[in-house]
Amino acid sequence: MKILFVVDGRSPIAINWIRHFAERDDEIYIASTFACLVDLPIHGLEITPVAFSALKKPSQRPGSASSRTLSLRTVMRQWFGPLTVRHASKRLRTFIERVNPDLIHAMRIPYEGMLTSFALSEGPRPAAKAPFVVSVWGNDFTLHAHSSYLMSQYTRRVLKTVDALHADCHRDIRFAKEWGLDSSKPTLVAPGNGGTRTDIFHPNPKPVDEPIIINPRGFRPYVRNDMFFKAIPLILAKHPNSRFICASMAGESQAEQWIRELSIDHAVELLHPMPFPQIANAFRRAQIVVSPSIHDGTPNTLLEGIACGCFPVAGDLESIREWITPNENGLLFDSNNPQSIAEAIVSAIENKELRNKAATLNQEIIGSRAEYKNNMQKVEEFYRNVYR
Secondary structure, three states: OEEEEEEOOOOHHHHHHHHHHHHOOOEEEEEEOOOOOOOOOOOEEEEOOOOOHHHOOOOOOOOOOOHHHHHHHHHHHHHHHHHHHHHHHHHHHHHHHHHOOOEEEEEOHHHHHHHHHHHHHOOOOOOOOOOEEEEEOOOHHHHHHOOOHHHHHHHHHHHHHOOEEEEOOHHHHHHHHHOOOOOOOOEEEOOOOOOEOOOOOOOOOOOOOOOEEEEOOOOOOOEOHHHHHHHHHHHHHHOOOOEEEEOOOOOOHHHHHHHHHHOOOOOEEEOOOOOHHHHHHHHHHOOEEEEOEOOOOOOHHHHHHHHOOOEEEEEOOOOHHHOOOEOOOEEEEOOOOHHHHHHHHHHHHHOHHHHHHHHHHHHHHHHHHHEHHHHHHHHHHHHHHHHO
């Protein structure tokens, strides 16, 4: 197939998905909303800035800023980003007409799905008639859709325009229908990055006995890292030998400030962003993986930590309960409450029997629902169903 992906080309989530089709010799084109370099065998790359994405330096990775800056940036884009969509869509429209793809897949509603929706429906000439698929990534509905009038209107527009929808949790299929998706349209539920590569993310042969906790979420406006760091002294009060690994936080001034203010520098290790094999090794060093988010679908890093044998402790969200049953294969907490976070992590540290039981259950869950090759075969079938 000739497939055009409309994505943030810097995103490892998007690239992991696209890699499958690029490596099986489909004819792949990428329209990226951010300047990027793509290390994949593709046939064309077009940069299509939208919602002020051209202002960001090409070297910056997604989410690379202080938590305060990220929150402000998110609000600004939610209110003013939609104003840029119609004009930005003209460039994407030209690229679509040049490529003439068999299928177009926009990976997120804001702003890739919005951009594609306008590109396919406006302009003096009809755009190429290719099936339009959109992915929903976790917080498209819970964080963004209600944030401003235009975000709401454009979210509905996308869902009325698409031919099929992919979401990383069943909850978002329900939300999509509430926001206007025709119930007869094909849908697929699969992890946003296509799944977990179990050849890379696999358990440590020897379970970790030390209380080592890894937070793989980095800085995102919907992850309560402030509450997580405040929970650390509470955990150390009961288990002073606990250690905390924080992925993609090295050099982040906000994390360094929290460490100084809480006097926890002896217990916290901040890691730079790393390729998959290295982050997998970091997971295998840990006993517990924690995800303190307040908006989420299926966090890919949470699945990767589980695949590496970590016991999952996460924010209590409907989407997370699709993967974690409390006191069976993980524990849940209130991400807005450091005491709740601390109590859940302490409970995980002290309950070895539960961790051992969960390890077996979680390997079965990863194998049956999250494994990359199996999921991408389902995606192939999904694409064929949409294309025919």
